[in-house]
Amino acid sequence: MDEASERPLRADAARNRARLLDVATEVFTVRGVGVPTEEIARAAGVGVGTLFRHFPTKEALLEAVMVRRLETIAARTAELAAGTEPGQAFFDCFRMVVEQSAGKQEFTRALAEAGVDVHASLHRSGELMRSRLSTLLAAAQRVGAVRPELGLPELIALLVGVGTATEQLTADPQARERIFDVVFAGLRPH
Numbered sequence: 001m002d003e004a005s006e007r008p009l010r011a012d013a014a015r016n017r018a019r020l021l022d023v024a025t026e027v028f029t030v031r032g033v034g035v036p037t038e039e040i041a042r043a044a045g046v047g048v049g050t051l052f053r054h055f056p057t058k059e060a061l062l063e064a065v066m067v068r069r070l071e072t073i074a075a076r077t078a079e080l081a082a083g084t085e086p087g088q089a090f091f092d093c094f095r096m097v098v099e100q101s102a103g104k105q106e107f108t109r110a111l112a113e114a115g116v117d118v119h120a121s122l123h124r125s126g127e128l129m130r131s132r133l134s135t136l137l138a139a140a141q142r143v144g145a146v147r148p149e150l151g152l153p154e155l156i157a158l159l160v161g162v163g164t165a166t167e168q169l170t171a172d173p174q175a176r177e178r179i180f181d182v183v184f185a186g187l188r189p190h
Contacts, residue, residue: 017054019044025065033062033106063121066108070125073100077132087145090136091184094159097133098180101163130156147189158183 023044027035037058041051055061076096080089119126130152137155140146162183169175 016046021068024061059116067125070129074129074132081136086139086143090140097159098163146187
């Protein structure tokens, strides 16, 4: 990293960057990753030059959106673990992760097609998320709310699978709830 990129952003630049990420997250999630960067800048109320100062390419913007999403989910997971009974925290977190993963596959695919090493880009935030999930899982298992044989790899696979399944049911909220009911019943000890 060069010295300029290590300096903290001015307050207005930090607000612009945060606004761009907020808008990009919303627009890409709702309309897909094909939305031009000019539309993102316009929706955020900044010029395209401002967008490109913060994110030199569309891929850099997509990557920043994905990193931010993971960091936000990890922070919310820690809040749930600290403020809720362990079993409830686990199931609330499971639901939140699935709901927040909407569009993730499209983001990942777009980055991979652009030659971005997605795993390397998300390594730090992904490790943080895995650590938080592991802690939450262990706490829920200690209180008997989750099957003791479930490991972190299986939990992550279930999160990915349920996320994919529920994306297919966006128009049917009752069907989405039935999926959560079935999966949660399977996660509880018998």
